[in-house]
Amino acid sequence: MVPLSGEKMSFFAIDRSAAEPLTRQIYAQLRSQVLSGILPSGSRVISTRRLAAELGVSRNIVLDAFDQLLAEGYLETRTGAGTFIAPGAAFHPGEMPDLSAVQTVGFRPFHTDLVDFRSGLPDLNSFPVRTWQRLSREVWDELTPLDLSYSQPEGRVELRSEIARYIAAYRGVRCHPDQVLVTGGTTQAVGIVSRLLLRGSRSTCILEDPITSDIQIIAAGFGGNILPIPVDGQGMRVEALPEEVRPGFIYVTPSHQFPLGVTMPIQRRVRLLKYAQARGAFIVEDDYDSEFRYDSPPISSIQGLDPQRVVYIGTFSKTVCPSLRIGYIVFPPELVNRGREVKWFTDLHNSSVDQLILARFIAEGHFVRHVHAMKKAHRAHRQALVDSLRAHFGNAAEVLGSPAGLHLCARFAGVRFTPGLLARIESAGAKVYPVEEHAIKKGRWRDTLILGYGMLGPQRMDEGISILRRCLAA
Amino acid sequence: MVPLSGEKMSFFAIDRSAAEPLTRQIYAQLRSQVLSGILPSGSRVISTRRLAAELGVSRNIVLDAFDQLLAEGYLETRTGAGTFIAPGAAFHPGEMPDLSAVQTVGFRPFHTDLVDFRSGLPDLNSFPVRTWQRLSREVWDELTPLDLSYSQPEGRVELRSEIARYIAAYRGVRCHPDQVLVTGGTTQAVGIVSRLLLRGSRSTCILEDPITSDIQIIAAGFGGNILPIPVDGQGMRVEALPEEVRPGFIYVTPSHQFPLGVTMPIQRRVRLLKYAQARGAFIVEDDYDSEFRYDSPPISSIQGLDPQRVVYIGTFSKTVCPSLRIGYIVFPPELVNRGREVKWFTDLHNSSVDQLILARFIAEGHFVRHVHAMKKAHRAHRQALVDSLRAHFGNAAEVLGSPAGLHLCARFAGVRFTPGLLARIESAGAKVYPVEEHAIKKGRWRDTLILGYGMLGPQRMDEGISILRRCLAA
Numbered sequence: 001m002v003p004l005s006g007e008k009m010s011f012f013a014i015d016r017s018a019a020e021p022l023t024r025q026i027y028a029q030l031r032s033q034v035l036s037g038i039l040p041s042g043s044r045v046i047s048t049r050r051l052a053a054e055l056g057v058s059r060n061i062v063l064d065a066f067d068q069l070l071a072e073g074y075l076e077t078r079t080g081a082g083t084f085i086a087p088g089a090a091f092h093p094g095e096m097p098d099l100s101a102v103q104t105v106g107f108r109p110f111h112t113d114l115v116d117f118r119s120g121l122p123d124l125n126s127f128p129v130r131t132w133q134r135l136s137r138e139v140w141d142e143l144t145p146l147d148l149s150y151s152q153p154e155g156r157v158e159l160r161s162e163i164a165r166y167i168a169a170y171r172g173v174r175c176h177p178d179q180v181l182v183t184g185g186t187t188q189a190v191g192i193v194s195r196l197l198l199r200g201s202r203s204t205c206i207l208e209d210p211i212t213s214d215i216q217i218i219a220a221g222f223g224g225n226i227l228p229i230p231v232d233g234q235g236m237r238v239e240a241l242p243e244e245v246r247p248g249f250i251y252v253t254p255s256h257q258f259p260l261g262v263t264m265p266i267q268r269r270v271r272l273l274k275y276a277q278a279r280g281a282f283i284v285e286d287d288y289d290s291e292f293r294y295d296s297p298p299i300s301s302i303q304g305l306d307p308q309r310v311v312y313i314g315t316f317s318k319t320v321c322p323s324l325r326i327g328y329i330v331f332p333p334e335l336v337n338r339g340r341e342v343k344w345f346t347d348l349h350n351s352s353v354d355q356l357i358l359a360r361f362i363a364e365g366h367f368v369r370h371v372h373a374m375k376k377a378h379r380a381h382r383q384a385l386v387d388s389l390r391a392h393f394g395n396a397a398e399v400l401g402s403p404a405g406l407h408l409c410a411r412f413a414g415v416r417f418t419p420g421l422l423a424r425i426e427s428a429g430a431k432v433y434p435v436e437e438h439a440i441k442k443g444r445w446r447d448t449l450i451l452g453y454g455m456l457g458p459q460r461m462d463e464g465i466s467i468l469r470r471c472l473a474a
Numbered sequence: 475m476v477p478l479s480g481e482k483m484s485f486f487a488i489d490r491s492a493a494e495p496l497t498r499q500i501y502a503q504l505r506s507q508v509l510s511g512i513l514p515s516g517s518r519v520i521s522t523r524r525l526a527a528e529l530g531v532s533r534n535i536v537l538d539a540f541d542q543l544l545a546e547g548y549l550e551t552r553t554g555a556g557t558f559i560a561p562g563a564a565f566h567p568g569e570m571p572d573l574s575a576v577q578t579v580g581f582r583p584f585h586t587d588l589v590d591f592r593s594g595l596p597d598l599n600s601f602p603v604r605t606w607q608r609l610s611r612e613v614w615d616e617l618t619p620l621d622l623s624y625s626q627p628e629g630r631v632e633l634r635s636e637i638a639r640y641i642a643a644y645r646g647v648r649c650h651p652d653q654v655l656v657t658g659g660t661t662q663a664v665g666i667v668s669r670l671l672l673r674g675s676r677s678t679c680i681l682e683d684p685i686t687s688d689i690q691i692i693a694a695g696f697g698g699n700i701l702p703i704p705v706d707g708q709g710m711r712v713e714a715l716p717e718e719v720r721p722g723f724i725y726v727t728p729s730h731q732f733p734l735g736v737t738m739p740i741q742r743r744v745r746l747l748k749y750a751q752a753r754g755a756f757i758v759e760d761d762y763d764s765e766f767r768y769d770s771p772p773i774s775s776i777q778g779l780d781p782q783r784v785v786y787i788g789t790f791s792k793t794v795c796p797s798l799r800i801g802y803i804v805f806p807p808e809l810v811n812r813g814r815e816v817k818w819f820t821d822l823h824n825s826s827v828d829q830l831i832l833a834r835f836i837a838e839g840h841f842v843r844h845v846h847a848m849k850k851a852h853r854a855h856r857q858a859l860v861d862s863l864r865a866h867f868g869n870a871a872e873v874l875g876s877p878a879g880l881h882l883c884a885r886f887a888g889v890r891f892t893p894g895l896l897a898r899i900e901s902a903g904a905k906v907y908p909v910e911e912h913a914i915k916k917g918r919w920r921d922t923l924i925l926g927y928g929m930l931g932p933q934r935m936d937e938g939i940s941i942l943r944r945c946l947a948a
Contacts, residue, residue: 020643024771028646035779068770071876073739088741102652102810106818107626124619133614140607145598145929148795152581169494172502178576184658184821191820218819265547267562296542297497305509321622323826336576344580345692346665347658347821352797354825402545455619 014055022057026065034074034089041087045075048083106214110455115430115464119259119407119452120289122318123377131366132357139356151352153344154336155182155328158359163328166362167314171287172300174307175330181339182350185327186288189313190215192342193249193284194222196335197311202248202281208236210438210445212258215251215286224248228440231257233400235264238271249282249311250275255290255299259435259450260409261401269302276309282332283310289318289405291371294379308332316358318406318454319371326350326358378406384458385451388465406454409435415472416446424474430467488529496531500539508548508563515561519549522557580688584929589904589938593733593881593926594763596792597851605840606831613830625826627818628810629656629802632833637802640836641788645761646774648781649804655813656824659801660762663787664689666816667723667758668696670809671785676722676755682710684912684919686732689725689760698722702914705731707874709738712745723756723785724749729764729773733909733924734883735875743776750783756806757784763792763879765845768853782806790832792880792928793845800824800832852880858932859925862939874922881926883909889946890920898948904941 014025033039048066052059066083069075076086110116154160160177167173183189198205198219205219209228216226227245229236235257241250250272254264264272276283285302293299303312307330315327331339343349361367382403389397389410400409415421417434425432433452435445453461488499507513522540526533540557543549550560584590628634634651641647657663672679672693679693683702690700701719703710709731715724724746728738738746750757759776767773777786781804789801805813817823835841856877863871863884874883889895891908899906907926909919927935 024643027771031774064771068773071737071770072773073741073743086741088744090744099650099652099807099810102807105627105811105814106822107624110620110623112620121623124622127619127622129614129617133611136610136614137607140603140610143603145601146584146586148598148601148797149584149595150581150791150796153579169498176573178573187819188821214819221819263545265560267547267560269547270562270564296545297501297538299542299546300505317624322624322822323622325821325823325825333573333576336573337579340579345661345688345695347662347799348580348796349799351799351825351828354828 014057022061023064023068026051026055026062027068030065030069031072031074034069034085037090039085041085041089043085044081045083045085111431114426115456115460115467117407117430117432117449117451117453117456117461117464119433119450120318120454121322121452122406122454123374123381124321124455126370126373126377127321128366128370132361135357135360135364135366136353139353139360143353143356147352147356151349153340153349154178154180155350156352156355156359158363159355160328162359162362163314164330166367167301167312167330170298170368171290171314172304173312173330174304175312179307179330179333179336181329181331181336181343182355183327183329183343184325184347184350185317185322186286186313186315187214187218188346189315189327189329190218190284190286191222192329192339192346193311193313194219194224195342196338197248197282197284198222198224199248202246204245204247206241206245206247206250207440208252208257209440210259210435211251211253211440213438216440219251226440230441230444231260231262233262234268235262236268236272238268238275241272241275246279247281249284251284251286252302253286253288254302255287256293256402256405258286258288259407259438261405261407263299263402263404269305273302273306273309277306282335284313285310286313288313288315291319292375292378292405294375294382294403303330308334311335319367319374320358320361324354324358326354378454379403381453381456381458381461382408385453385456385461385465388458388462391462392465392469400448407450407452409448409450411448412472413447417449418446421471425468425471428467428471430464430471432464432468488531496535497538497542500525500529500536501542504539504543505546505548508543508559511564513559515559515563517559518555519557519559585905588900589930589934589941591881591904591906591923591925591927591930591935591938593907593924594792595796595926595928596848596880597855597928598795599929600844600847600851601795602840602844606835609831609834609838609840610827613827613834617827617830621826621830625823627655627814627823628652629654629824630826630829630833632837633829634802636833636836637788638804640841641775641786641804644772644842645764645788646778647786647804648778649786653781653804653807653810655803655805655810655817656829657801657803657817658799658821658824659791659796660760660787660789661688661692662820663789663801663803664692664758664760665696666803666813666820667785667787668693668698669816670812671722671756671758672696672698673722676720678719678721680715680719680721680724681914682726682731683914684733684909685725685727685914687912690914693725700914704915704918705734705736707736708742709736710742710746712742712749715746715749720753721755723758725758725760726776727760727762728776729761730767730876730879732760732762733881733912735879735881737773737876737878743779747776747780747783751780756809758787759784760787762787762789765793766849766852766879768849768856768877777804782808785809793841793848794832794835798828798832800828852928853877855927855930855932855935856882859927859930859935859939862932862936865936866939866943880928881924883922883924885922886946887921891923892920895945899942899945902941902945904938904945906938906942 048062052062160180164177205224303310312330398411433450435448522536526536634654638651679698777784786804872885909922
């Protein structure tokens, strides 16, 4: 232990076995004593030569620590007089943080200890890890240093071209790659679209009711005044759209409504387009899981009917994996530049390497093959779930919507899925999710569940439905 | 060519050599003829059997196309009467897009055909590609299917722990890993902080002047009323902070001011903290390139002085690479949950695999080694630039700020970097960036350039400075 200052005594020691470099140890202790006021301002500091001798270290080590403290203003030198504690450097730090109130927000884990009917997850067990690893290695092998630099907000052209080609062939979307903006998934896409289109007198956004609660929160967070339009067996009840409103956008999930799962027929699509055209409003088409359609090829997009009027949102969360965080927006030409600007000031751009790997995954045909394989798996999962519902509930459970996507809705007439009932089901071993959570006008969907089947095999699902039956019977 | 409808004649053909499946070809042509009105609603469609025979394809191919058109509402079947074009399905699509106005927004490429003094880029030539590839392979080898699912907004605990350890040891930041939020770089971090802290009566944000123009735009975009405080040789002139204001936050780059490059001494830091404390305001500390300090170890953070009062922002764009798009925020405990909520509704979370690779890169010591190697390279680059400025300009160019970071500022007394002069320099072969671009109050920095040196070797820089001298002499 060495006295640090000639005027007031203060001590410290160094620890040669610690990982922290000696310079840093000396620096940290001196600094902490200045901050705490133990070494008061104006007091003279022991000379570097003497401190080095006392500690038995090389003088350079002490000099480095002192230089640092001088640079940061803790010490000052007076010519010919030595080194002093600088004025104004004492400060009493707060207590150590209390983190007892910290909690998880937004995210819901997939519970493997329960039969978890969480929706929106594809069968992640079949992800082609080896292929992805190979493509990743190839991309890194070919990368130039400038590929590691900042990049365009719209995303890498390699990926945008593959997206444009794919959605033209499989989704009937008509666009040039320059209309594509690569985003951090659908969530970011909804935020960008809300920022772009909800402004001034155009602050109304028309949403399907029910619709994913996240979308309601994001649109409202950007100042959107939400106008809900009920969904029936053919999607948004377009005839209920109010005449007098000039909305910023009308948000629809026409291929497979979330959560109800219904498909909007062409007549309503045309009527919706005419409504939007007459008001100079945009349609936002969220096409989140339309690749998975089990009774026919995927339904074509509304975008293909009028590329000037529709903002199309797609995602790789359901077809590749959610952890990748890549989705995209197809903008009408007039919105392209402003969309890029909003993305730039949101997070500049998506990870370049991830984009290049994904582009190659699509270009080499792995993507379409993987979607095809997952479709087969999901179709079987869905059938097993329908069979299980039939076996356990008969006509007491009605399956809503089209055979498509990663979830179905089931209506249990006369049942009310209260928080208490949901908790009982969970403690019996199954986790189910009520449609009511996603309803804007509350009270219409208390008897209906969203049942996701992407991650669950037939046996697990049957266990879950059997638990559900027992709980509803109790 | 086959007539499609019994009532009105309409033809199409299939192309067996095309990549598009035959079902899709039949579907697409029928659909397009319904949409365009060539096949009017109510008209009867040729039978699938006959169409198959006429086209010489299997009937299943035609049935699949018809099923799809039925599912989408283009066709309808009347029992016993056959298949008809459904009413309300005709629509006249818009013209093909005019993309002539589309342009790059925000992003500035690094020009290799010029001597480009763009700031903010580290030496990307030395990125350890092989190490990164190995870590990527290892992470993928160990990944479970649920790692591919959705994840927590705050980021993977593996990465947050490494960040907390690293910034404690090297930046004097005191925090628990739960206070760390992984972000899509500093841009997203600034957006999240602005969303969180600029609200209601707290809409004023105090910025250093000059400061990165992107930060001004982001804060203003979230409703911030910007109050600029000038920077002098010791950073923000804290004594000029107005008494009567209660700001949402005060944004500072105290370790290495951007763009001027100066360091804020401890006295000003303490005074700034007291100002913020007295007003219940937060300090946002942007620590973007403080790892690179060439005359002493990195300057400790303000956060370490008062973890309750400071929101600390760090980035891996300068220490790993910008294309990765990973940065982080360290929140005071009271802001942790709300910060996670904003991140969730921004883009849910960062790519999980990228986070895990980066966590391993830090945990295995590659990160600190890489930063150390880059620091040596950057120090040499900076010295070469200073030498070159001295050789070509002597006292006519004054180098501002501390020897740190990835750029320096140079003041050319009497020169005015007008758009015309900048264009002449560019056509002579060098690209330079004026500080004035980042000034909030215009007019004070017309004679000063930001010169980035991360990506440029000594010889290139000397070429660039020599071009600059010729252009200023002309």
